[in-house]
Amino acid sequence: MYLNESMHTALADADEDLIVFDLAGIEERYTTLLRELPDVAVRFAMKACPVDEVLACLARQGAGFDAAGPQEIAQAIATGVPVERIHYGNTIKSDRNIADAYRLGVRDFATDSLEDVAAIAEHAPGSRVFCRLATSGDGALWGLSRKFGCSAADAVLILERARAEGLVPAGLSVHVGSQQMTTEAWQDAIDRLADVLATLNRRGIRPDHINLGGGLPALGYLDKRGRLLDPPLDKIFAVIREGIRRLREVSAAPLDFLLEPGRYFVADNGAIRARVSRLSSREQLDGVRQYWLYLTCGKFNGLYEMDELQYRLVFPSHGGTEYVPAVIAGPTCDSDDAYAHEDNLVQVPKGIASGDPVWILSCGAYVTSYTTQGFNGFSPLPYLCVDGVSLEGLV
CATH class of the missing domain: 3.20.20.10 (Alanine racemase)
Incomplete structure (x- = not known):
């Protein structure tokens, strides 16, 4: 999907996590x-x-x-x-x-x-x-x-x-x-x-x-x-x-x-600006080493529908770098707070660091209504509405 100019600007200018509606x-x-x-x-x-x-x-x-x-x-x-x-x-x-x-x-x-x-x-x-x-x-x-x-x-x-x-x-x-x-x-x-x-x-x-x-x-x-x-x-x-x-x-x-x-x-007119908490790798019980990308936004503060679908991720500060396959997970201590497993891992930049921005696209549906009021101490996302006019393909 594409972001118009107003959405792109709002996501790029954001200092904290939020969802933007176009x-x-x-x-x-x-x-x-x-x-x-x-x-x-x-x-x-x-x-x-x-x-x-x-x-x-x-x-x-x-x-x-x-x-x-x-x-x-x-x-x-x-x-x-x-x-x-x-x-x-x-x-x-x-x-x-x-x-x-x-x-x-x-x-x-x-x-x-x-x-x-x-x-x-x-x-x-x-x-x-x-x-x-x-x-x-x-x-x-x-x-x-x-x-x-x-x-x-x-x-x-x-x-x-x-x-x-x-x-x-x-x-x-x-x-x-x-x-x-x-x-x-x-x-x-x-x-x-x-x-x-x-x-x-x-x-x-x-x-x-x-x-x-x-x-x-x-x-x-x-x-x-x-x-x-x-x-x-x-x-x-x-x-x-x-x-x-x-x-x-x-x-x-x-x-x-x-x-x-x-x-x-x-749905397609909402996008989240989140951040990386950590990219880590751990050897699993089956002996396979697995990358995990933990985000500041997950199932309980915006991405509740992750059980049935994946959202497209954009890493605006990383282009053309080495990528690794990772499970994507939210920040909470709940094992359901993850949306890619085993045969459907997501390619993420290997050099990504804690605090780097991540844009999550096509997530405007149910993101505010399903959000908890602070499960595990993680706050709901604030929102911003923009009135975009240009439909240039910026992403």
Whole structure:
């Protein structure tokens, strides 16, 4: 991936560890999404990057927000977006959560169970509900296949119960899994939606919208072997466009469409400036001598997703020097705080020294929301937002 001039400058000028977000890059992704899918409204998945400046940037572009609880709802409202563009997208809600969201003005709630419908009817009377269908999660780095969503048969029962309870059975939703790498997952989700939509039409229920969820992939990740992931984004967009056309043909009423992208906007538009703690070598129990590169940033203060992917590292003060294969690890006393092992070591400069800067690219998604509040005494990363304009390839 490339850093634009503003990002490059911010990383180069930083004296301490921080994460930099490129607001212009986020705006560019938003423009691209609407160009590819002009028939959808965007509800940014706040959990991916609950940074006020990022939320304000997306709100200015016309996005709404997918919130997971009252605190996110309040943060979304603070951007100035109309509350009608905020929905409660979490199917897991306590009675108090529902009542608080209703008090804040939210009237659109996700659901996937009869019990949740009863609670919404009691604590958010007259609200609109959309039912989340389960998907397999196949093809995604994080499948989301068991905790959320219901069967097609349950979806019909749930929306019928919603209608009986005085709620508006307003829609259906899916989520194909986070960082979805295949077109087949989207096609399967659309098939499921079409089948349920047809059944609902026969039961006299006319949803007015379909929420296609999140899952749009970032482009700058490396796989566990250090190879650039190559999601077929253009083909994914084509499948979604065709799916929208098909679902409108199936529906007995006009349909609006929503998407809930998160990492697609922010992952490639965030980079961390960290430092080297130490490059060391130790003989392991199998007799093999192994290099370890310890960084000041790891799983618990920015790189939580390291279990499923690698991030591209840049060593700005070392070019053309001798490199050695190393395990990359964070600073804590936790054995899980490492993201390369055995057959997928990372090439690092042999001459690198404690205190040298390291840039970690395409890490803007979930870096702030997953961060602990100081696990093992290591502080969360501060952040900086820049508004880059030049897309020159500087890295």
